[in-house]
Amino acid sequence: MSRPGQSVSLQTTDSRPNVRGMRFKLAAVLLATLAFTGCKKKKEPQMREPVGSGSAAAAAPKKHDAIARADFNRVAVYQNIPVYWIADANNNNTLDPDEVATLRFYDTSPKWVEGGAFTPDFETAYDKIVGESKAKLDESSEDGKRRALVRKDLDAGRPSLVRTDFTNLSADEKKFAEIMLAVGDQIDDLYEQANGATALAAKLPADPESRSLFTRNRGPKCVGPATEKDPACSAIPGSPKVIFDIYPADIQAKEGFCKTLEDRKDADKLMDHFNVVKGEGDKLEAVAYHDAYKDHVTKIAQSLNDAAKAMKDPNEKPLVAYLEAAATAFLTDNWVPADEAWAKMNVDNSKWYVRVAPDETYWEPCAHKAGYHLTFARINQGSKAWQDKLVPVQQEMEDLIAKQAGAPYKARKVTFHLPDFIDIVINAGDDRDPLGATIGQSLPNWGPVANEGRGRTVAMVNINTDPDSRAARKQQMESVFDAASAKLYPESTEPGLLSTILHEATHNLGPAHEYQVKGKKADAAFGGPIASMMEELKAQTGALYLTEFLRSKNIITAEQAQQSFIDSIVWAFGHTSQGMYAGDGSRKAYGNLAAIQLGYLIDNGAITWDANATAANGTDKGAFTIHADKLVPVADKLMKEVAGIKARGDKAAAEKLVARYVDSEQVVPHKLIAERFLRHAKPSFVYSVSM
Numbered sequence: 001m002s003r004p005g006q007s008v009s010l011q012t013t014d015s016r017p018n019v020r021g022m023r024f025k026l027a028a029v030l031l032a033t034l035a036f037t038g039c040k041k042k043k044e045p046q047m048r049e050p051v052g053s054g055s056a057a058a059a060a061p062k063k064h065d066a067i068a069r070a071d072f073n074r075v076a077v078y079q080n081i082p083v084y085w086i087a088d089a090n091n092n093n094t095l096d097p098d099e100v101a102t103l104r105f106y107d108t109s110p111k112w113v114e115g116g117a118f119t120p121d122f123e124t125a126y127d128k129i130v131g132e133s134k135a136k137l138d139e140s141s142e143d144g145k146r147r148a149l150v151r152k153d154l155d156a157g158r159p160s161l162v163r164t165d166f167t168n169l170s171a172d173e174k175k176f177a178e179i180m181l182a183v184g185d186q187i188d189d190l191y192e193q194a195n196g197a198t199a200l201a202a203k204l205p206a207d208p209e210s211r212s213l214f215t216r217n218r219g220p221k222c223v224g225p226a227t228e229k230d231p232a233c234s235a236i237p238g239s240p241k242v243i244f245d246i247y248p249a250d251i252q253a254k255e256g257f258c259k260t261l262e263d264r265k266d267a268d269k270l271m272d273h274f275n276v277v278k279g280e281g282d283k284l285e286a287v288a289y290h291d292a293y294k295d296h297v298t299k300i301a302q303s304l305n306d307a308a309k310a311m312k313d314p315n316e317k318p319l320v321a322y323l324e325a326a327a328t329a330f331l332t333d334n335w336v337p338a339d340e341a342w343a344k345m346n347v348d349n350s351k352w353y354v355r356v357a358p359d360e361t362y363w364e365p366c367a368h369k370a371g372y373h374l375t376f377a378r379i380n381q382g383s384k385a386w387q388d389k390l391v392p393v394q395q396e397m398e399d400l401i402a403k404q405a406g407a408p409y410k411a412r413k414v415t416f417h418l419p420d421f422i423d424i425v426i427n428a429g430d431d432r433d434p435l436g437a438t439i440g441q442s443l444p445n446w447g448p449v450a451n452e453g454r455g456r457t458v459a460m461v462n463i464n465t466d467p468d469s470r471a472a473r474k475q476q477m478e479s480v481f482d483a484a485s486a487k488l489y490p491e492s493t494e495p496g497l498l499s500t501i502l503h504e505a506t507h508n509l510g511p512a513h514e515y516q517v518k519g520k521k522a523d524a525a526f527g528g529p530i531a532s533m534m535e536e537l538k539a540q541t542g543a544l545y546l547t548e549f550l551r552s553k554n555i556i557t558a559e560q561a562q563q564s565f566i567d568s569i570v571w572a573f574g575h576t577s578q579g580m581y582a583g584d585g586s587r588k589a590y591g592n593l594a595a596i597q598l599g600y601l602i603d604n605g606a607i608t609w610d611a612n613a614t615a616a617n618g619t620d621k622g623a624f625t626i627h628a629d630k631l632v633p634v635a636d637k638l639m640k641e642v643a644g645i646k647a648r649g650d651k652a653a654a655e656k657l658v659a660r661y662v663d664s665e666q667v668v669p670h671k672l673i674a675e676r677f678l679r680h681a682k683p684s685f686v687y688s689v690s691m
Helices: 026-033 068-079 120-134 142-154 171-194 197-203 210-217 257-260 292-308 314-332 336-343 385-406 467-480 494-506 522-526 527-554 559-576 587-604 628-648 651-662 669-676
Strands: 003-004 083-085 099-104 157-165 276-280 283-288 352-358 372-380 419-428 438-443 455-459 607-614 621-627 681-691
Touching: 003 494, 003 527, 068 083, 068 120, 068 142, 068 157, 068 210, 083 120, 099 607, 142 210, 157 419, 157 467, 171 292, 171 352, 171 372, 171 419, 257 527, 292 314, 314 336, 314 352, 352 438, 385 419, 385 494, 385 527, 385 628, 419 681, 438 494, 455 494, 467 559, 467 669, 467 681, 494 527, 494 559, 522 527, 522 651, 527 559, 527 587, 527 628, 527 651, 559 587, 559 628, 559 669, 587 607, 587 628, 587 651, 628 651
Parallel strands: 157 681, 419 455
Antiparallel strands: 003 438, 083 099, 276 283, 352 372, 372 419, 438 455, 607 621
C-alpha cells in the first residue's frame, strides 16, 4: 500500500499513435512544418562556446527571454514537446542552455543542447512554444470546445521535474540502468493494455494537447478535479468509454458489475489479484495474468534477466537475485519467491531500489486486480538514522495498535523493514500518476512476506521537495488557516517525511494484508474499494497516533511531533480538495480517508471553523483554527475506532464514516476546501535521466 503526495509525461504529435508515451519524432515533425524564425527582441550578443556538429550556425545567438519559465513549461505540455525549463538558476529571466532538460516517455529524446549551445531542434521548439503561448484557441467548433477542456485538465497539473544524473556511472552500471529504463517502457505497454488505453489509441486526433493528455492521464479521460466529471472532457472526440481489458466488455456495461462479480460463487478465482476475467454473460473464467499477457510478460522477463547479467558489481548479489526471481514470477504469477528475494534487499546491501510487479489495486474500478508497475530508484543513505530509531520499537507499535483494535485481533510478531529512503529515477505503469505521486509505500500487499510482517517500507525523498511545490503548498495552507495556526506549519520537509514513514509502518501493523475475521479478508468483508480506503485510513491514522508514542519515548521532540501533526492535516486538506470520487464514479481512497480524518478532528474540537476570521493570507474570509492541545486525544480516539472497524470487519461502521464525512457537507466543507486549494495546480511529475 502507498501514501501519495500532494501532487507529466508528455508526447509529441503524429498521426500514428503509439500508446506507450506516444513517442513520436519531434524533430522531424517540427522541422518539417515550421520555418525557423529570428528573435523578436534583439539583445547584445554574448560570447558562446563554438557550436558542435549539427548545431546552429555560428551567428550571434539569441536570448530566450520571450516567455516566463512557468508559461514555457505549461505550453510545452500543450504542444506535447519533451522539454522542461529546470530553473532560472542565474535569475536573468532567460532560458540558458544549462537550464533545459529532455524529458522521458516520448518517442524520441531530442538533443536540445550541443557544445554548450542550443540546437536547431531546440530553436524550432522554442519558437513553437512562444508562438502558441500568444495564440488563442478557436473554441467556435465542438472540437475547439473539447480542446479547451483538455487544456483545462492539463492545467490541473503543474509540471514538476524528477531529474537524475547517471553520467558518472561505470559502463556496466549504465548498461544496467539503460535496461531498467527499457523495462519501464515495457511495463507501460502492459499497464496500458490492461487499463484499456491501448484499445483507444488509434482514435486519437492529431492535435497535440489531446495526445499530451492521453499519455499523461494513461488514457482519454480527464482527471482534474474541475474537469473529471465533465463528459465532454476527453482526449478523443465523442468521449468513448474506457473498457478495461481485465474484465469482459459486456459486463462493464452493467451498473454495479463489480458487486455482481464479488457475489458469485467463483469470486475467489475471478477476483484474484493476478487473474483477468474472460468470457461472456454468465459463462466466465479466470485467466492468469501470465497467460492473458504472454507476449508482454515474456519480453519483461527477458529484460529483467538481461539486467541481472549486466549488473557486475559483486556487492549487488541481492539485487541480481531479485531481478532473476521477478523474471520468473512474470512467467508464472507465483510472486512469493520474488517477494522473498526482494524483502532481503535493504539500504546496507544495495545501491539500487527496484520493485517491478503487479501490486496496488486502486487503478481499476473494482479495486481487486493488481496493477503492473516499476519503481526504479537509488537508495538514499539518509534512512539509516530513522531505522536506528524505529526498528527497536516496532513491536511496541504493533502492541499499541493491537490494543486499540481490540478483539478479535491479537498482536503478532512483526519484523518489517523500517524504512528505506529512495530517490526516484522513473516511475512506470501504475506508479506514474497523472497528478501527484506516491511518496511512501509498503509492499508486498499479500502473501507470507506481508502476512508475517517481513515487508519492505520506503519513502520517496526526492518528490515534492522542489521550491515550486513547497511554495504552492504553503500558499494553499495560508488560504484555509488563521494566522495563529499558519505559524505552526513547518517550513522543512522533515515533518512530512516522518508522517510518511509512520503511514507506511502502520500498513505493517494491526489488522492488515492477509488478516481475516470470520473467515473473510478485507476485500470480502468490506468490498474492494472500501477495503482499500479503510487500509489507507488505518495507515494515515497511525501516522497521527504513533507520533505521540515516539515523543513519549524521546525519539522525537515535542516540536517535531506537533509539526508532523500539522503537516498531516495540510496533507488531508490537499487530498480532500481533489474530490471523493473519480469521473467514472470510483472511490478515491485518499480523498475519502482525508475527509474522514478532517471530519473527525472537526467533530471532536481539534479543528474549528470561524466564518468571520481572516485567513493567514490576509484575503480569504473564514478560516480554520487548529487546537494543538486536542490533537493527541482525538488521534487516540480515531485510531481506536478505525483499527476496531478493521479488526471486526465492521462494514456498517465503515459506511457510517463515509456517509458523515465523505458523502455529506454536514461536517467537512468540501466545496470551500476545493475552491481554495485548487487555485494552485497539483504537481504533475515529469522525468529526465542524463546518461
